[in-house]
Amino acid sequence: MGGDFGPHVTLPASLSALERHPYLNILLFGEVDQLDSLLARQRISESIMSRLQIRPSGISVSMDEKPSAAIRHRQDSSMSLAVQAVADNKAGACISAGNTGALMAFGRLVLKMQPGIDRPAIIASVPTLAGHCYMLDLGANVDCSAEHLMQFAVMSSVMVEAVDGNLHPKVGLLNVGEELIKGNEQVRLANELIREQDGLNYIGYVEGDDVFAGKADIVVCDGFVGNVSLKSSEGLARLISKRVLQGFSRNLYRRCLAFLARPVLKEIQEQIDPSRRNGATLLGLQGIVMKSHGSADQKCFGYALDRAITEVVQNVPEKIAERLSGYLPSKRN
């Protein structure tokens, strides 16, 4: 029910994913009447209908609802029930385009954290000169201690090993300079803590421009910095797209050029389009929870579904749990 378009995006994206993945089953939690009337407008094969189940839910979490209020008053929301389905082993992963803070709160409450991890972090991939890298946290935690940043480094390293098959992913810590004297206290302390962790391929500080240069496979930062940095880049990518469109439409000659150059321009746009990398994992939970961009369209929501399927197939949370027991002192369960 979440995101800017609710079931108008999530339902057709689900149907399309069921077509792409013949062994996939989907549970849709939401307002049954709305979902049924949307379904009635589509022509759906029996093979697909047999793998789609609709489950009724109560009032949805709104986009500006406080997480604390959501977990008190929205326990029968589609979001809450979807997370519960993962906890009950009825689903391998939960995907939502809704309120990120509430999704995180339900994740922590219902699925619990991995032993040794205090908070979930949002991790997603960004394009780089070398291909892509992962960045975390992207907004789950606006204040992070050095200890949290260290935990992010450890669990993301395990995730990237599992998902990308990159056995020694290079981990960088985002800072305002590469010199040891730079940065605030948390970052300087985190630098020491991460360096102490065995089995990490830690390359030290990276700066904002290193992210897209592909200097690291994983870039660790607090959620405020990560969120602003990611959204700034998305904003700049949109600005450049618009400038390209404007530049190529100024006169007839240029419009002809644009027609000829269309395959090149489209190829470039696809390489940098942030919506192609939709799907951010709430890392650190004992289960897979995937957050889609609220403004995702059907195609874009489909990318998040595909990412969730990969994590289920790769059994990421279990791999993280296995490796964490060797990395970190177990502090809680």
Place this chain on the structure above:
Amino acid sequence: MGGDFGPHVTLPASLSALERHPYLNILLFGEVDQLDSLLARQRISESIMSRLQIRPSGISVSMDEKPSAAIRHRQDSSMSLAVQAVADNKAGACISAGNTGALMAFGRLVLKMQPGIDRPAIIASVPTLAGHCYMLDLGANVDCSAEHLMQFAVMSSVMVEAVDGNLHPKVGLLNVGEELIKGNEQVRLANELIREQDGLNYIGYVEGDDVFAGKADIVVCDGFVGNVSLKSSEGLARLISKRVLQGFSRNLYRRCLAFLARPVLKEIQEQIDPSRRNGATLLGLQGIVMKSHGSADQKCFGYALDRAITEVVQNVPEKIAERLSGYLPSKRN
């Protein structure tokens, strides 16, 4: 003497600026032997030589020197002497491509802060859909209180009024969401403090992508966030430039297309090229101090020189001082 190239960039950029601005005088502080030997290789008209003075300086501040060490041990460095020249009214502005922290420290020590302002902030312009906007702080202060953010909002508003003639610049506060519940404590408190200031055109929270969409004329944030966000965007711009180059050089047909499309591509690149906006002001000092990117080439350093000249002509610090007396309670001098 600062930056990646020292006088190899600053000297020719100075000569070129003296040509562009017939009333400009430049004092170059540095190693006289090196400067003289570089000068000897150039053919310089008498009119230009008469407006260029070389002043000897001691050991330079290194790029990784702690600001506290710099102000103790590098009082006869080119950086220190250049700032001193502004304090002594021998120069209207100081420009450096050197260690930012040390430049800020010398600025505070020698020029002193504007009354009512606790810390200098680095402000520079970024391209937007609407043209450009200003962003501060870009790295002078890695930890900012709500009070500091409020001071940034007030003084930048005055600066943009003076430099751009924009009488009611829209001020936004950078956050991870537009809802009031979002953000960390400093940002939420700063939101209230800024709202209380009379005479500010405050539009509330803006997100990372709003920066480039041109939603605000000024975007206020702490130095860690601003630095990472700006550098990330520069990194992404470089990535896109590279992808465009690669895309247009894959085969002969595409290389022909690139040749035809060259004026369009060049035009777009110039619009988004961060080096064209080189020159960041250390705002809040009782004098003009301009920081150039360390990697600036001659052309790029020239933009910083031009920006400094504009601020001198517009008499920015005095205008800020005038307006600050009405805005903020004077706490120190």
